[in-house]
Amino acid sequence: MAFRNYILVCGGTACESSRSQQIFDNLKLEAEKQGVADEVQIVQTGCFGFCEQGPIVKILPEDSFYVKVAPEDAHELIAEHIIKGREVKRLLYDKEKAAKHAQVEDIKFYQKQFRIVLRNCGFIDPENINEYIARDGYAALEKALFEMTPEDIIEQLKIAGLRGRGGAGFPTWMKWNFSKNVESDIKYVVCNADEGDPGAYMDRSTLEGDPHSVLEAMTICGKAIGAHQGFIYIRAEYPLAIHRLEVAMAQSKELGLLGKDILGSGFDFDIEIRLGAGAFVCGEETALLQSIMGHRGMPVPRPPFPAVKGLWEKPTVINNVETWANIPVIIHKGGEWFSKIGDEDSHGTKVFALTGKICNSGLVEVPMGTTLREIVYDIGGGIAHGKKFKAVQTGGPSGGVITSENLDTPIDFGSLVKIGSMMGSGGMIVMDEDDCMVDVAKFYLNFTVDESCGKCMPCRIGGKTMLGILEKITDGKGTMKDLDTLTEIANTMRKASLCALGQTSPNPVMSTMKFFRDEYIAHIVDKKCPAGKCKKLISYVIDPAKCKGCTACARKCPVSCISGSLKQPHTIDQTKCIKCGTCIQTCKFGAISIQ
Amino acid sequence: MSEREELKFSDSLMAFINEWKEKPGNLIMVLHKVQGEVGYISREAAEKVSQLLDIPLAKVWGVVTFYHFFKLTKPGEHNIAVCLGTACYLKGGDKVVEAINKELGIDVGQVTEDGKFSLEAVRCVGCCGLAPVMTISGEVFGKLTKEAVPGILAKFA
Numbered sequence: 001m002a003f004r005n006y007i008l009v010c011g012g013t014a015c016e017s018s019r020s021q022q023i024f025d026n027l028k029l030e031a032e033k034q035g036v037a038d039e040v041q042i043v044q045t046g047c048f049g050f051c052e053q054g055p056i057v058k059i060l061p062e063d064s065f066y067v068k069v070a071p072e073d074a075h076e077l078i079a080e081h082i083i084k085g086r087e088v089k090r091l092l093y094d095k096e097k098a099a100k101h102a103q104v105e106d107i108k109f110y111q112k113q114f115r116i117v118l119r120n121c122g123f124i125d126p127e128n129i130n131e132y133i134a135r136d137g138y139a140a141l142e143k144a145l146f147e148m149t150p151e152d153i154i155e156q157l158k159i160a161g162l163r164g165r166g167g168a169g170f171p172t173w174m175k176w177n178f179s180k181n182v183e184s185d186i187k188y189v190v191c192n193a194d195e196g197d198p199g200a201y202m203d204r205s206t207l208e209g210d211p212h213s214v215l216e217a218m219t220i221c222g223k224a225i226g227a228h229q230g231f232i233y234i235r236a237e238y239p240l241a242i243h244r245l246e247v248a249m250a251q252s253k254e255l256g257l258l259g260k261d262i263l264g265s266g267f268d269f270d271i272e273i274r275l276g277a278g279a280f281v282c283g284e285e286t287a288l289l290q291s292i293m294g295h296r297g298m299p300v301p302r303p304p305f306p307a308v309k310g311l312w313e314k315p316t317v318i319n320n321v322e323t324w325a326n327i328p329v330i331i332h333k334g335g336e337w338f339s340k341i342g343d344e345d346s347h348g349t350k351v352f353a354l355t356g357k358i359c360n361s362g363l364v365e366v367p368m369g370t371t372l373r374e375i376v377y378d379i380g381g382g383i384a385h386g387k388k389f390k391a392v393q394t395g396g397p398s399g400g401v402i403t404s405e406n407l408d409t410p411i412d413f414g415s416l417v418k419i420g421s422m423m424g425s426g427g428m429i430v431m432d433e434d435d436c437m438v439d440v441a442k443f444y445l446n447f448t449v450d451e452s453c454g455k456c457m458p459c460r461i462g463g464k465t466m467l468g469i470l471e472k473i474t475d476g477k478g479t480m481k482d483l484d485t486l487t488e489i490a491n492t493m494r495k496a497s498l499c500a501l502g503q504t505s506p507n508p509v510m511s512t513m514k515f516f517r518d519e520y521i522a523h524i525v526d527k528k529c530p531a532g533k534c535k536k537l538i539s540y541v542i543d544p545a546k547c548k549g550c551t552a553c554a555r556k557c558p559v560s561c562i563s564g565s566l567k568q569p570h571t572i573d574q575t576k577c578i579k580c581g582t583c584i585q586t587c588k589f590g591a592i593s594i595q
Numbered sequence: 596m597s598e599r600e601e602l603k604f605s606d607s608l609m610a611f612i613n614e615w616k617e618k619p620g621n622l623i624m625v626l627h628k629v630q631g632e633v634g635y636i637s638r639e640a641a642e643k644v645s646q647l648l649d650i651p652l653a654k655v656w657g658v659v660t661f662y663h664f665f666k667l668t669k670p671g672e673h674n675i676a677v678c679l680g681t682a683c684y685l686k687g688g689d690k691v692v693e694a695i696n697k698e699l700g701i702d703v704g705q706v707t708e709d710g711k712f713s714l715e716a717v718r719c720v721g722c723c724g725l726a727p728v729m730t731i732s733g734e735v736f737g738k739l740t741k742e743a744v745p746g747i748l749a750k751f752a
Contacts, residue, residue, distance in 0.1 A: 017735030051724025198680030277662030
């Protein structure tokens, strides 16, 4: 049955937490009530990516893009848009040009994006396999099973030039080839969905919006390397993604696309879900395998690499969610098609979770080689609240900061390493003038110290010692020699740690020290925090010229450290002040400032 | 020891454990299920899992304490999880913790005296667009300010 209109409601986690489920229910109810239930199809999709404007509702075929929709708007959307054919202007993204330009293509946020990984997110109902199939889903699997040899499959990945999207950027075809060439009766395929980088949610959105793409890709890999069992290792903190994967697996089994004798080809492949339990180190592949096997997630030395000796000592291919999601498209359209996207260094696209002090936070997929400036200003709409851009952090706790002078660097694996950061898994956090770089470095190091598994000494002790020095600096007790000590420890950690967590955890410190050395010096020599973030180094001061003596701040101060008589300028006792900031918020005359 | 009341697992939990018993690498999956039912992994629960799966208690306890997700103490009726991932941290997640602390008098890792609320800090709940974010009993609250905290807590009191 053909429908007159399709209503797509975002069912990603961010929109769901803004009541998108209720919007969906209300739309269904209203369509029923107003007698158009047979004419419109209402679908709950995965993430549209434009989280800043959520919850999002899109109506086809007009392609009207409604933002910040509330459950109460359902009546009007059905009555006006569906029945009378008039767009509900107040909910459109671009209200000014609403008459002509309501289409998605016209929204700046989407203009520079190119979607391969997120091709289906926001378009299909992830809980309905037929919608995936209608958009060429499982065509690649069919091709791989019936028209291609394992060598052909790997050759296409080689031509495509696909590199792992989890952070390290290792060529995917090589991993597969290693496993294929090992003689073994049992081999495994693993999907790393243990997205632990704080501030990144690309993998979550991909799994929530398009779970079949990962299942299809893993099955193709099974055929290529000769494996019959796959595992998806996913964070337990992602219940919606887990649910959608379970639904997808059940549906694909029912249609014979997973399980025994897939599509009558005689090839068997099954997938099992294994839950992570909140250990960042399990994103490291050897630790992840330990965790699947039910142990503490502690890395083991490589080589042997998992591709040769992995799960239960058997050859195991591990790829990250985003890498998997690329594979069906590469097999379907050919490696050459993919190799033409991106720049010379890196092919294809990269998904970033653009967050922090940016106007349009959300999920962004761009061709490799796009510059940071394009992402921050064209797609992201610049810095929020008219503040000044300071830095972008990529690569999370393993990465570094990128400053304004490098904003025109093309984003690819090589260029980011050259400027002292890394691609990482895709977190991209924008910082403004209010963010203290020493504090940011401390934040990340705190994270890695907490997440260090404790197995090897450089990481366990080095990280803790570096953190202690940073705390000393932000407390105003640092010396210039501390900077040398930090560098020395960092170098040891980089060289001697067992796994990538320890090797890369000094990066945020080293990178901020390189680009914002003056801030470190301000903390150490001047005993000041220029961004006004480090509590021990700031003081709240009342300007006697502006103070009217209204006593409002003195009454609100939780530790009663403000004194002065009525209509006389007040003063703050710095020895008692806990720097909670209550006074500055209370003062109506702007008389209190941070120094 | 003999006087301690024996911990009972529900039939469905026992069925799950039996189903997974022979599968290699089952321990973490079983612990998830146990925590789902009991709310945390008590010493008694760990002992029982050790017996049922025939895995040494030391190993079970080693795994439980390694992973942040497994809790060793009973959480409050409503568990508050404040996100302190990077985006939330930059946008003032720590101020949200302070506001809760002021309102309920509990710090991260503590439970209120009446057992109503517990507070934990988590890393990224995956909706950075809504930063700063917290969840209470699974319900997500985004774009928080410290002023909004008392009102939200009142809904659960």
